[in-house]
Amino acid sequence: MNVKVVVSGACSVNGNCENTFGSSFYCSCMLGYKYDAPSKKCLGDNECLDYPCHANANCTDKMNGYYCTCNTGYAGNGHVCIDINECRNTTVCGIGTSSCTNYEGNYECACKPGYIYQNDTKICAGIIAQIIFLR
Numbered sequence: 001m002n003v004k005v006v007v008s009g010a011c012s013v014n015g016n017c018e019n020t021f022g023s024s025f026y027c028s029c030m031l032g033y034k035y036d037a038p039s040k041k042c043l044g045d046n047e048c049l050d051y052p053c054h055a056n057a058n059c060t061d062k063m064n065g066y067y068c069t070c071n072t073g074y075a076g077n078g079h080v081c082i083d084i085n086e087c088r089n090t091t092v093c094g095i096g097t098s099s100c101t102n103y104e105g106n107y108e109c110a111c112k113p114g115y116i117y118q119n120d121t122k123i124c125a126g127i128i129a130q131i132i133f134l135r
């Protein structure tokens with residue numbers, strides 16, 4: 001005889017208790033939850049522990065699923081992240097005042113003689129222009 005086993009809280013609030021033949025039961029967990037045998041409860045499934053995202057991406061666990069976002073300096077959908085070649089933007093280091101070198105996940109501006117890199121604007125500005133600006 002198949003008897004419905006009702007164990008209060010046996011599967012936590014995130015799962016349904018299903019009876020099996022005899023007097024045992026199992027927990028069918030809701031979407032986004034995974035059965036945890038030691039605690040016998042349906043716990044939020046943290047997919048990020050399995051590193052599902054690209055090596056150059058960050059994983060964020062959600063109650064239902066997860067999402068991946070590419071790190072700064074990379075473009076893509078989180079499962080594929082490709083280095084952004086910032087130097088393709090010819091104005092990224094200032095027009096005619098520097099040379100740009102692209103790196104994996106970053107880039108570098110090398111200022112030409114007479115120009116100094118400005119941390120705030122991230123371009124190479126003329127030394128004379130900088131002196132006037134500081135006054």
Ligand SMILES: [Ca+2]
Nearest residue numbers: 045046062065
């Ligand atoms: Ca999750």
Ligand SMILES: [Ca+2]
Nearest residue numbers: 084103105106
């Ligand atoms: Ca780059």
